[in-house]
Amino acid sequence: MSFKHKILALIPLSVKKNAIFNRLVKYYEVFKYRKILKESPKHYESVIREFKSKNSKIRFGVYIAYDSMFGGKKLCEIIKNDDAFEYVKFVIVPNTMRNKEQMIATYNATKDFFIKHYGNESVIDGYDEKSGEFLDRSSLFDAVYIASPYELDKHKFHSLSYLSKQNLLPFYLQYAFSHFKYGDHVIAAVPGVSFLWRVFLNNKFEYDGFKKFSLSSGKNAKISGYAKMDDFANSQIKNRDKKRIIIAPHHSVKSQQLKIANFLYYYDLILRLPKIFPNVEFIFRPHPHLFINLENYGFWDKEKIQNYQNEIKSCMEYSVGGDYLEIFANADGIIHDCGSFISEWLFSGKKGCFVSFDGAVFNQLSKFGKEALKFYDIAKNQNDIIEYVKNVENEKFTNLNLQDVGKNITINYPNASKFIVDEIKKTLKSE
Template sequence: MNPFVKRIYHLLPAPLRDLQNTLRIKDRVLLCGKEKRERKVIENIRQKLGRGERINVAFLAMSVSFWKYDELFAFMRQDRRYNPRVIFTARPIDAPEIQEMHRQKIETYCNERGFPFQESLKDFEPDILFYAQPYKNSVMENMRAYNFTKALICYVPYAFFISNYKWAYDAQVHNLAWKLFYPSELHRKNAEELAFNKGRNVEVVGYPLADKFATPAKNDPWKIKDKSLKRIVWGVHHSILSDDLADCGTFLKFADTMLQLAKSRPDCQFAFKPHPHLKEHLYKHPDWGKDRSDAYYAEWNKADNTFLVDGDYIDLFKTSDALIHDCGSFTVEYLFVDKPVLYIGNERNNILCNFGKAAMNANYTQKDFSVEEFLQMVSGKNGEDFKKSIRQEMYRKYLKIPQGKSFAENIMDLLEKNFG
């Protein structure tokens, strides 16, 4: 331990010294002066605004699929007080070619929308810094939250967390952030129970994708435009390796079955929507590797009624008829479109939080239908959509944006309240 940090550490209050969570010694030292630093940053921001200067806002982005802040970014672009930038941050555990692929895609995405994009924070000192993931492997060491003591750290989860895992609420970003923008009161309660700071920095503002789901689709991304063919999305999580924290992934079990099923159903078309990290996990898997993985992905683009989606998926969901998946976040996100959804992931009831249990109850599971039976129900040939009312109640109770505004408007109002 650094001698200076060691001296400061012994002066910390006992609760901070004895903290047995994911925070490092350096993080615990930073927690001591957190509120004082934040007050100073807020005062600096007010002074900048008083001088007619703009507030520098950095949004860290690691891939297109994890970028869900178009509306908030657009609001800031339209407000003369803000100077927002999208900053690419590579995941340190990704291979160089994977990092470059994500960089190119996020840059293209930003260019198409007119969003200012940079590959680093060089020559751009942020007053506010937005994180989308809490994980240590999400950003390089120099981009970790503890490096930015002169900025207000904000965290907007890239996904709906449905578990009660401590790492989802008690990592470095959760405790060092100025504000955590959470989607529901149940998530606030999880933070109060699991986070060291008891969720004192939580603001309930809704989920960022709610803004996008509330508007009609801009494009029809489906291969065949004939809507008489039922449109089925297969969403696949990346957790296939033995050391993955999550354990919901069932790709290895369903890979061949889903591809064969798709080719055997000319009355449907299927979109394969893998998690952005699935391919790199397949590269590492002893039974798959790079050649087999690349060939499998390519196979989904060969048939007339199948195709691969590896980027933005909002319009895909909006224009689909049903989802089959094993992803925690999709358990909730697809409820915004109010279409039948079948969860085929591993059973996780023992780790679901109350929000997760409610969301899972709005999904069909294999206790209700097999994949084939689910497709028959969706096509109207067997049974009825008996969970429709449950999905709608889930939306009214937990997913509707608070204060009757959009996610982006709620955050902008909160910044206005603090900065004037």
């Protein structure tokens, strides 16, 4: 942890949320990074000129630590079939904030996912497990999609700040909708995000947040729509006899910056639901960090976690990692407290249930988050969850008005990925 983050950790959360405090922090950061903020646009102009002088195809890379954060399935599909690009390669990035055992386990799971879906020749190691060496792969690419905006969980070679200085065009597209003030106060304010060639945002709410909180004042940002959901339009709907409901608890059991997890309030109910509703199929899909955080923060030990996971697997489907759009398409409802799923589920046109037993979420919502949750039932206790399942089972809900949803959520759907690819080509291949 850097000295700056150690100091920030000592400051009360109430102070961090203060608008004046945030402006002062931004002014300080802009002054601190004024040189690189000034030089970044010139650097990218130089990168573009040099690339055009070679008259070559675009070598495209994805830097990814978790398959669940991957928002570029359609993006990579378009690039793979476009003659302007030489290849698409996936650099697997270790999360250095985890202990070594967890880091390697996650690294290998992510690597296996991309090998399975894109082939061994398309996957590149960002880490050598035998030597413990972190690998710089930046020279292999002309344009790079960075799936995570955070800096502290990466080795230098895989960070936004480092890639922004290399001979390539790095960009970030949102791995989730920004439903919380956290998205503005934390993600937009990450210095490295402002050093990137582009930041592709989902809607005007997010763009306004980037203008206000990013060090670049949003000068490198564009509204593209939410590329991650483009492939949802191609989902295969399967015939089924029973209603299916996803249960997706968030990981933030200890977080002070984003306090939305309710798992410890209703983990016992999750196990009872299949008995209460034998004619409903449940799919348990926890956030990848949930059980890691339960152990790391001392809530549950490994034995309790293993026992709970075994019980879950004995009574319902357990879904971990990977592409979940097919699961969404083939479900009739969802019970969750995950920020990213709030708007993603709305693409289905079905009513969802958002869990907030202590009501903490409502103090953290952005303006956009408040708009998105209007389309949900809110569960304030276990009985509310049971009532929601009853309503799904008995088909009491009507489909959502996607025209209303589309004003802020389904922008450019299902062509947000094409918008981004066109932006890359327009920059690197135009005369």
